Amino acid sequence: xxxxxxxxxHITVSEGASLELRCNYSYGATPYLxxxxxxxxxxxxxxxxxxxxxxxxxxxxxxxxxxxxSQSSFNLRKPSVHWSDAAEYFCAVGPNxxxxxxxxxxxxxxxxxxx
Amino acid sequence: xxxxxxxxxxxVTEMGQEVTLRCKPISGHDYLFWYxxxxxxxxELLIYFNNNVPIDDSGMPEDRFSAKMxxxxxxxxxxxxxxxxxxxxxxxxxxxxxREGGYGYTFGSGTRLTVV
Numbered sequence: 001x002x003x004x005x006x007x008x009x010h011i012t013v014s015e016g017a018s019l020e021l022r023c024n025y026s027y028g029a030t031p032y033l034x035x036x037x038x039x040x041x042x043x044x045x046x047x048x049x050x051x052x053x054x055x056x057x058x059x060x061x062x063x064x065x066x067x068x069x070s071q072s073s074f075n076l077r078k079p080s081v082h083w084s085d086a087a088e089y090f091c092a093v094g095p096n097x098x099x100x101x102x103x104x105x106x107x108x109x110x111x112x113x114x115x
Numbered sequence: 116x117x118x119x120x121x122x123x124x125x126x127v128t129e130m131g132q133e134v135t136l137r138c139k140p141i142s143g144h145d146y147l148f149w150y151x152x153x154x155x156x157x158x159e160l161l162i163y164f165n166n167n168v169p170i171d172d173s174g175m176p177e178d179r180f181s182a183k184m185x186x187x188x189x190x191x192x193x194x195x196x197x198x199x200x201x202x203x204x205x206x207x208x209x210x211x212x213x214r215e216g217g218y219g220y221t222f223g224s225g226t227r228l229t230v231v
Contacts, residue, residue, distance in 0.1 A: 043206060043222035102171060105158040
């Protein structure tokens, strides 16, 4: 069964500091990996996804993530955090079988940004 | 494109009442998903459809929950009778699939359900 672990429930960083949110997955085949962001009272917005090819993927809002197969990880990074980045971040995994299917989400990491 | 549209945004109902949540997917998306989000259990997939046909309903909690997709532009999630433990945010998402096999979900803004 597929699963996603986000080990950090809550992270606080200062504005302008760098950010790395951790994501580890368990999946029996090549996964399709996603990062979503959720602001309070809103739905989930796609930040980026890895399907194939270059293991370093760029997303919106200056975020990037790197797929490391050997470590079963897909960590999200941003070099300089802005106060507007405060939100909850979800990592998700799905099948890379050529068929859209259900995603399994992690429990989320809540990011707080201090000024 | 207006995105995935869910209604209502908020619903407060009394225990035992029937609740119907609605979703309009993005035109051209042939997959539709219903998720439930709670503090205790996070995001859980309830059911998903492909071309209006239910593919996997193993996440539906019990017989009180039912979902339909009568056409490509509309889906409902019904709870009858509702219970306080059904209080959650219910999200609808739709997805395309491209020729390379990639796909991507777009989520609606959710319906916050409170059962008192």
